[in-house]
Amino acid sequence: MNKIRIIIKREYLSRVKKRSFIVMTILGPILLAALMIGPAVIAIMSDSDYEVAIVDDTNMFYDAFSDTRNVKYTHLQTDVDSALELMRGDKFDAVLHIPEIAFQAPSSLRLFSLKSVNFNAKSQMESVLKNEYESLKLTIAGIDPEVLMAVETRININAVRMDKDGLEKTDYPEVSMGLGFVSGLLIYMFIFLFGSQVLRGVLEEKTSRIVEIIVSSVKPFQLMMGKVIGIGLVGLTQFLIWVVLTFAIVGGVRTAFPKLFQFTPTEQVHITASQSLNAEELQRQMETVQMQNTTAGQILEGLQAINFPVMILSFLFYFIGGYLLYAALFAAIGSAVDNEADTQQFMLPVTIPLLFSIVMMQTIIQNPSGPVAFWLSIIPLTSPVIMMIRIPFGVPFIDLAISAVLLILGFIFTTWLAAKIYRTGILMYGKKIDYAELWKWIRYR
Numbered sequence: 414m415n416k417i418r419i420i421i422k423r424e425y426l427s428r429v430k431k432r433s434f435i436v437m438t439i440l441g442p443i444l445l446a447a448l449m450i451g452p453a454v455i456a457i458m459s460d461s462d463y464e465v466a467i468v469d470d471t472n473m474f475y476d477a478f479s480d481t482r483n484v485k486y487t488h489l490q491t492d493v494d495s496a497l498e499l500m501r502g503d504k505f506d507a508v509l510h511i512p513e514i515a516f517q518a519p520s521s522l523r524l525f526s527l528k529s530v531n532f533n534a535k536s537q538m539e540s541v542l543k544n545e546y547e548s549l550k551l552t553i554a555g556i557d558p559e560v561l562m563a564v565e566t567r568i569n570i571n572a573v574r575m576d577k578d579g580l581e582k583t584d585y586p587e588v589s590m591g592l593g594f595v596s597g598l599l600i601y602m603f604i605f606l607f608g609s610q611v612l613r614g615v616l617e618e619k620t621s622r623i624v625e626i627i628v629s630s631v632k633p634f635q636l637m638m639g640k641v642i643g644i645g646l647v648g649l650t651q652f653l654i655w656v657v658l659t660f661a662i663v664g665g666v667r668t669a670f671p672k673l674f675q676f677t678p679t680e681q682v683h684i685t686a687s688q689s690l691n692a693e694e695l696q697r698q699m700e701t702v703q704m705q706n707t708t709a710g711q712i713l714e715g716l717q718a719i720n721f722p723v724m725i726l727s728f729l730f731y732f733i734g735g736y737l738l739y740a741a742l743f744a745a746i747g748s749a750v751d752n753e754a755d756t757q758q759f760m761l762p763v764t765i766p767l768l769f770s771i772v773m774m775q776t777i778i779q780n781p782s783g784p785v786a787f788w789l790s791i792i793p794l795t796s797p798v799i800m801m802i803r804i805p806f807g808v809p810f811i812d813l814a815i816s817a818v819l820l821i822l823g824f825i826f827t828t829w830l831a832a833k834i835y836r837t838g839i840l841m842y843g844k845k846i847d848y849a850e851l852w853k854w855i856r857y858r
Contacts, residue, residue, distance in 0.1 A: 416631045420639025421646065424614070428647045438651050442658035463531045465538070466505040468493045470513045477545045484534045497525060506531070509538060519546065590778050593802040596728060597774055600797050601767055604735045607648040608743045611641055612756065615747030619839060633836040637748075638828075641740045648736065649729070656725060727804050727813075734820040735797025738827050739763065745831035748838035749846050749854075766794035774802060781806040791816045793823025830855065 428434055463484045468491065469475050478486040487505065489496050496508045507526040514521050522542065524530055615637075618627070627636055746759045770789065777786045781803045789799040790808075796816045800808070837854040838846070 417635045417639045417642070420631070420636060421643040424640050424643025425646050428610070428644065429650060434647070434651065438654050439658075441651070441655045442662055463507070463534045464505045465534060466496050466499065466508045467511070468496045468508060469511040471511055471515055473516070473549070474511055474542065474545055477541050478538070481537060484531075484537055493525075500525065500527065507534065516546070516549065589805040592724075592805040593778055593781070594774060596724070596801040596805070597770070597798045600728070600732055600735060600801050601771055603648050603652065603732055604739050604797065605764070605767060607644050607736060608739045610644050610647075611740045612743040612747040612760075613753070614640055614644070615744050615835075615839070616750065616753060616756070619748060620751065633839055634832045636839075637741070637744050637832060637835045641737065641744055645733065645736050645740065648732065652728070652732065724804060728801060730817065731797040731801055731820070734793075734817075734824055738793060738797075738820070738824045739767070741824070741828045741831035745834040745838070748835045749841070749851060750838075766792075767798065770795045770798035773799070777802045787812060791819055793820045796820055833857065 464487065465484060466487050466489050467475065467478060468489050475488045478488075480486055489499075493508065493510045496505075496510075499505060500508050506528070507524055507530060510523045510525065512521050512523075519542075524535060524538070631639075742763050746756055746763065749759065750756050773785070773789060773795075777789065777799055780786060786799065786803055789795045790803055790812065796819070800813070800816050803812075833855045834851055837857060
C-alpha cells in the first residue's frame with residue numbers, strides 16, 4: 414500500500430505543478446461564470462441609444478412609432494435626401510423611408526444606415542409596420558381591429574414542481590436542460606481528458622524503458638492503480654477548485670451588480686393576486702414582473718431550485734466511477750502497444766460508449782424519464798454521462814441506486830480485466846498486438 418501511495422503522490426504532484434493545470438484551473442471557473450452572467454453584462458454594455466429618423470411620405474405612420482429603451486425615433490418633415498445628409502453628419506444612426514407607394518408595395522420600404530443596421534431596431538420597426546399594415550387592411554375590409562386585438566392571447570404556462578409534502582415551487586425546465594447538458598459534457602471531457610493522460614503516461618514509461626526499473630520495485634498492478642488514482646485526484650482537485658471559484662465569482666458579481674440578477678418568482682405574484690381575487694390585477698402584475706426580470710436573474714433563480722449538494726455529490730461519484738472504469742481500460746491499452754499510432758485500433762471500441770452518450774444527449778434531454786434514458790443511465794459504460802443529464806430533472810432513488818451499484822461493479826470488472834493485460838503488456842516489446850493476443854493475456858494465470 415505504501416508503494417501505491419508513493420506512485421499516487423508522484424503522479425499527482427507532477428501534474429498539478431504544470432503551468433497548463435494552473436491556467437485551466439483559473440480559466441475554467443471564469444468561463445463557467447461567464448455563461449451565467451455574460452449575457453446580462455453584454456446587454457448592459459451594448460445598452461446605448463439607436464437614433465432613427467423617420468421620413469413618412471404617406472403621413473400615415475408617424476404616430477405608430479414610439480421610443481423604446483434602446484431605440485429613439487425622430488419624425489422629420491423633410492425629404493429623404495435631406496434626412497440622409499443629416500445622417501451623414503452623425504445626427505442619426507439610421508433613416509427609415511416610407512414612400513408614397515409603401516401601402517400598395519411594402520417592399521419599397523427602405524432603412525438607410527452608414528454602418529451595419531441594428532438588428533433589434535430593425536425588428537422593432539418591422540413589427541410596428543406589420544401591425545399598422547394589418548390594422549389598415551382590416552379597416553378597409555370593414556373589420557374592427559380592436560376585436561382581433563382582444564382575441565389575441567399570449568400564453569406562458571408557469572411550470573410548478575411539487576414535492577412529496579405538497580410544497581409547490583416554480584420549475585425551470587430550460588435551466589434543468591442547460592445544467593444537464595453542461596454536467597454531461599463536463600463528465601465526458603474529464604473522463605476523456607484524464608483517461609487519455611493515463612494512456613500517454615503508461616505509453617511514455619513503456620517506450621522509454623523506465624517501467625522496467627519501476628516494476629523491479631513494485632508490482633504491475635500497484636503501478637497501474639497508483640497512476641490511475643494519482644491522475645484521478647488531479648481531475649478531482651481541479652473540479653473542486655472550479656466549483657468554489659465559480660460560486661465565488663457569481664456571488665461577487667451578484668453582490669456588486671444586483672440589478673443584473675433582478676428576479677421575482679411567479680409564485681409570489683400568484684399568492685398576492687389570490688388574496689385580492691382579481692384576475693386583471695394578476696395579469697397586470699405578471700406582465701410587469703416578466704418585463705423587469707433579467708435573463709441572468711432567471712438563470713440564477715432556476716439554479717437555486719436545483720439541489721446543488723445532490724448535484725455536486727453525484728458529479729463527484731460519477732466522475733470518479735466513470736474515470737476509474739475508463740482509465741483502467743486506457744492503462745491496459747497503453748501497456749499493450751509500443752507507440753501511440755497503434756492505440757487507435759483499441760481506443761475506438763473503448764470510446765464508442767462515451768461518444769454514443771454525447772450523441773444521445775439531445776434525446777435524453779427531451780425525455781429524461783423515458784426508457785432510453787433509463788437504460789443508458791444504468792449501463793456502466795454510458796451511465797456517468799447520461800445520469801448526470803437526468804439528475805437536474807429529478808431521478809427516482811431506485812434508478813440512482815441501480816446505476817451506482819452497476820457502475821461500481823463495472824469498475825471492479827474493468828480493473829480486473831485491465832490488470833490482466835497490464836501485467837503482461839507492460840514488459841512486451843516489438844510484437845504486433847491484436848485482440849486474439851489480448852485474450853491470451855487475459856486467460857494467463
